[in-house]
Amino acid sequence: xxxxxxxxxxxxxxxxxxxxxxxxxxxxxxxxxxxxxxxxxxxxxxxxxxxxxxxxxxxxxxxxxxxxxxxxxxxxxxxxxxxxxxxxxxxxxxxxxxxxxxxxxxxxxxxxxxxxxxxxxxxxxxxxxxxxxxxxxxxxxxxxxxxxxxxxxxxxxxxxxxxxxxxxxxxxxxxxxxxxxxxxxxxxxxxxxxxxxxxxxxxxxxxxxxxxxxxxxxxxxxxxxxxxxxxxxxxxxxxxxxxxxxxxxxxxxxxxxxxxxxxxxxxxxxxxxxxxxxxxxxxxxxxxxxxxxxxx
Amino acid sequence: xxxxxxxxxxxxxxxxxxxxxxxxxxxxxxxxxxxxxxxxxxxxxxxxxxxxxxxxxxxxxxxxxxxxxxxxxxxxxxxxxxxxxxxxxxxxxxxxxxxxxxxxxxxxxxxxxxxxxxxxxxxxxxxxxxxxxxxxxxxxxxxxxxxxxxxxxxxxxxxxxxxxxxxxxxxxxxxxxxxxxxxxxxxxxxxxxxxxxxxxxxxxxxxxxxxxxxxxxxxxxxxxxxxxxxxxxxxxxxxxxxxxxxxxxxxxxxxxxxxxxxxxxxxxxxxxxxxxxxxxxxxxxxx
Numbered sequence: 001x002x003x004x005x006x007x008x009x010x011x012x013x014x015x016x017x018x019x020x021x022x023x024x025x026x027x028x029x030x031x032x033x034x035x036x037x038x039x040x041x042x043x044x045x046x047x048x049x050x051x052x053x054x055x056x057x058x059x060x061x062x063x064x065x066x067x068x069x070x071x072x073x074x075x076x077x078x079x080x081x082x083x084x085x086x087x088x089x090x091x092x093x094x095x096x097x098x099x100x101x102x103x104x105x106x107x108x109x110x111x112x113x114x115x116x117x118x119x120x121x122x123x124x125x126x127x128x129x130x131x132x133x134x135x136x137x138x139x140x141x142x143x144x145x146x147x148x149x150x151x152x153x154x155x156x157x158x159x160x161x162x163x164x165x166x167x168x169x170x171x172x173x174x175x176x177x178x179x180x181x182x183x184x185x186x187x188x189x190x191x192x193x194x195x196x197x198x199x200x201x202x203x204x205x206x207x208x209x210x211x212x213x214x215x216x217x218x219x220x221x222x223x224x225x226x227x228x229x230x231x232x233x234x235x236x237x238x239x240x241x242x243x244x245x246x247x248x249x250x251x252x253x254x255x256x257x258x259x260x261x262x263x264x265x266x267x268x269x270x271x272x273x274x275x276x277x278x279x280x281x282x283x284x285x286x287x288x289x290x291x292x293x294x295x296x
Numbered sequence: 297x298x299x300x301x302x303x304x305x306x307x308x309x310x311x312x313x314x315x316x317x318x319x320x321x322x323x324x325x326x327x328x329x330x331x332x333x334x335x336x337x338x339x340x341x342x343x344x345x346x347x348x349x350x351x352x353x354x355x356x357x358x359x360x361x362x363x364x365x366x367x368x369x370x371x372x373x374x375x376x377x378x379x380x381x382x383x384x385x386x387x388x389x390x391x392x393x394x395x396x397x398x399x400x401x402x403x404x405x406x407x408x409x410x411x412x413x414x415x416x417x418x419x420x421x422x423x424x425x426x427x428x429x430x431x432x433x434x435x436x437x438x439x440x441x442x443x444x445x446x447x448x449x450x451x452x453x454x455x456x457x458x459x460x461x462x463x464x465x466x467x468x469x470x471x472x473x474x475x476x477x478x479x480x481x482x483x484x485x486x487x488x489x490x491x492x493x494x495x496x497x498x499x500x501x502x503x504x505x506x507x508x509x510x511x512x513x514x515x516x517x518x519x520x521x522x523x524x525x526x527x528x529x530x531x532x533x534x535x536x537x538x539x540x541x542x543x544x545x546x547x548x549x550x551x552x553x554x555x556x557x558x559x560x561x562x563x564x565x566x567x568x569x570x571x572x573x574x575x576x577x578x579x580x581x582x583x
Contacts, residue, residue: 013486014401018413021398021457024391028454029420032428039430046434094325097318110569111326114333117561117572119515121533122554125540126332129339129547135348137335175329176576183577221580232424235517239537253426257522260433269430277427284422 033277039270046266057271069272072250079166079251080230087170088222091177096207098178099185109182113175120172124239127168131155131240155241161249165236173229177222184215220291227287228280252276336558340364340551347547363548364556371542371549372527373556376535380557382445383531384513387452388506394453395460395505396498400490402461403468404476414465420458425451429522436523443526451519456509463508463578467501468494504575507568514561532557 040057044050061069094112098105115123130137131154139151154164188211196206212219234253237243243250243258250258252272259269339347340363341356351357367373398417402410432451436442471494479489517533524530530538539553565572 010405010407010486014405014407016487017397017401017405017490020390020394021417021461024394024450024454025417025420025457028432028451029423029428032431033423035431036427046437097322100318102318102322108322108326109573110565111329113569113573113576114562114565115329116576117511117565118333118558119517119533119536119561121515121517121536122336122558123332125536125550125554126336128540129335135352137352140352171328179573179576180580218580225580228422228424232426234426238517238521253518256426256429257518260430260522266430266434273427273430276424280422280424 033273036270036273036277039267040274042267042270044267044270045264046260050267053267057268058275061268061271061275067268068247068250068255069252069275071248072252072255075162075249075251076230076233078162079169079233080227082166082170083173083226083230084223087174088177088219088226091174091222092181092212092219094174094178095181095185096211098182099188099207099211100203109179113179115172115174116176116179118172120235121239123168123172124236127164127236128155128240131164156245158245158248161241161245165233165240165249168240169233169236173226177226180218180222181215184218185211188214216291220287223291224284224287227283231276231279231283333558333562336551336554339547340555342548342551344546344548360548363552366549367539367552367556371535371539371553372530373532373535373539373553375528376530376532377556379445379529379535380514380531383448383452384510386445386449387456387513388509390449390453391456391460391509392502392505395457395464396495396501397490398457399461399464399468400494403465404473404489404494405486414461417458417461420455421462425455425519429519433522442523443529445529447523447529448516448520448531451523452513452516455516456512459508459512459579460505463505463575464498464501466578467498467504471497503568503571504578507564507572508575508579510564511561511572 039050041052041054042050043053043057061067098109102108129135133139133151133153133156136154138154142148142150152160154160192210193206196210197203201209232253233251237249237251237254241249243254252275256269256272256276259265259272335353338353338356341359341361342351342363343358343360346357398413402414402417428451433442436447441447475493475497476489479493484492515533516531517537520531520534521537524534527538536550536553536557540550543549
């Protein structure tokens with residue numbers, strides 16, 4: 001009897017301690033996902049009851065060209081590609097350099113990490129000033145070095161708009177991945193490094209055959225963050241191009257917002273949400289599996 | 297024997313030319329990262345004539361602090377700054393308290409489902425915030441709950457929660473469990489142990505969690521852009537976007553607005569760079 005009573009009291013305490021967190025988490029994240037799943041099967045304007053249409057939203061998303069979902073997905077994938085194959089190698093390179101204890105190591109680390117802290121809206125505005133066709137730094141620089149023929153209306157030209165989004169996105173988060181990898185590099189024991197050096201390994205060989213294999217779990221996390229981050233991209237697109245010109249730089253999140261405010265298609269908006277969650281989890285699992293495969 | 301010698305040398309000495317190249321590269325990259333901040337600060341103090349004329353990247357010839365005045369008055373940056381402050385501080389406080397309590401229940405009370413509960417909260421690290429935007433928007437607009445501070449505070453607290461729990465767990469498992477047992481013997485209940493023993497010992501976690509949540513909330517743009525349509529409750533990122541629409545041709549006030557939004561973060565960073573970096577590492581290495 002007595003144990004039952006204390007157990008009950010303990011249960012109540014646990015419940016009360018979890019309550020604020022669970023209430024927030026379930027009401028803002030979990031329940032809305034369930035609602036999105038359900039509503040993605042509806043033709044719904046957000047206020048009426050809506051009509052059940054099964055998987056039609058999903059089919060339309062991929063087949064109706066005017067929704068531009070394929071374009072948006074392709075843009076996200078380009079962003080992911082450059083993140084994984086340009087940004088991450090560069091971050092790794094910086095982390096390895098700093099791992100060799102140059103003078104002012106902390107100062108370099110802090111400066112390289114700084115762009116991560118600044119709001120993407122601020123960085124986006126600064127890049128608008130760099131891209132400005134008449135007075136921007138980039139075109140004026142090209143004029144100054146007599147390469148005026150390379151001048152562009154950077155964010156307004158279909159050929160350069162996506163690139164104009166990719167460059168600042170990649171630049172801003174190089175420091176983030178560098179910091180994670182640097183923490184890993186610092187975790188490699190000096191004994192191990194010294195042993196390899198005594199066996200005649202050059203610093204690059206130590207990095208390649210000792211350090212990189214050890215920090216592989218961190219590289220995996222970085223790859224996952226880079227790819228899921230690309231799928232979630234929104235800020236730079238909204239600030240730099242608004243998805244234009246001719247909707248050529250839309251990403252899933254900007255389409256999602258358009259569905260709500262321009263087209264009143266809340267059902268389709270939910271479908272895009274669900275696709276985003278699905279893609280994020282699918283890529284996270286895929287990347288984890290790919291890294292496991294190589295370990296064998 | 298000669299081989300032996302050269303080997304011993306390579307252990308200690310890297311090629312000096314490589315070393316010089318390395319420093320040149322490090323300095324170059326530092327300049328690339330500092331330049332935007334320098335650029336932002338200098339053009340915030342210039343007139344259009346100066347920016348569009350011959351002095352786009354030099355120091356301002358005339359320091360035009362009136363750009364800051366127009367950003368504050370016409371651009372309402374003062375109001376947006378206060379709004380961002382209210383939203384950010386409230387969201388940090390709520391998510392921190394909720395996270396501390398949840399972490400206590402998960403890590404220091406033994407019961408059947410604590411592992412599962414933890415895994416459940418950790419889902420939040422992968423779920424994109426876009427996932428909840430449609431239903432939350434519909435519910436809030438039906439309840440006439442758009443355009444309030446709490447419209448942003450509640451979602452921001454929820455988004456910061458998973459990471460806060462992850463970081464808190466790292467700190468809380470370090471506290472020796474003998475303390476709990478001693479408290480229990482002295483007649484402290486579970487709740488009493490939390491408030492009297494554990495919470496005071498979690499002070500170092502407060503700054504690590506707080507810094508992470510601060511950056512998330514202070515810089516958040518998508519929800520703020522979608523949920524806040526009136527100008528009274530705008531946060532800084534949305535305010536800057538509105539301002540840049542207003543001042544398409546005048547750069548100075550926009551630069552001033554960008555500086556106003558960025559300086560608190562940079563000042564934090566100047567004093568807490570180690571702590572800030574630590575919180576990012578704590579957040580990613582375990583996830």
